[in-house]
Amino acid sequence: MKVGDLSPRPAAKEPFRRAHMRxxxxxxxxxxxxxxxxxxxYVGLARNLRRRFGQHLDTPEKVSATANGRAVWFFWLECITLEKVExxxxxxxxxxxxxxPVLNNVYSPTAV
Incomplete structure (x- = not known):
């Protein structure tokens, strides 16, 4: 499934690299x-998207290649109905x- 197939659609994206965290x-x-x-x-939710972006960069499973490919993009949608959208x-x-999604099946820190 492609990101463009999601509804509601994510409104922004950045390369999944530390230099783009800001x-x-x-x-x-x-x-x-x-x-x-x-x-x-991977699909997730966060109270602070930037902080969560950094947490994923520090998680080996999230930066390593999977059978479906490697994470290259971080797309997001600012919202208050986090659980519903996720x-x-x-x-x-x-x-x-x-x-x-393949990375939703591995451990990741709790969204904060």
């Missing part, structure tokens, strides 16, 4: 880690693929 919003929202071709690898995105992905 361009990510510090507001709350939902986000997606995606391959260069914008295939979804669940909608995860359910949309699961309806197509029958499972959650």
């Amino acid at each position: 361009f990510v919003s510090q507001k709350s929202g939902c986000y997606v880690l995606a391959t260069f071709e914008e295939d979804i690898l 669940r909608t995105w995860l359910n949309s992905y699961a309806l197509i693929h029958g499972v959650w």
Whole structure:
């Protein structure tokens, strides 16, 4: 599934690299880690998107290659209905693929 298939659609994106962390919003929202071709690898939510971006960069599973590719993009949507949007995105992905995105199956720190 491509990021463009999500509803609501993420409003912004940055390369998933530490040098781009400063361009990510510090507001709350939902986000997606995606391959260069914008295939979804991970769906999450955060109270501070920039902080969460940095946490993922420090998580070996999130920066390593997966069977579906490597995370290259960080897409996000600022929102206050975090759980609803995240669940909608995860359910949309699961309806197509029958499972959650590959990186949603590994441990990650709790959103803060």
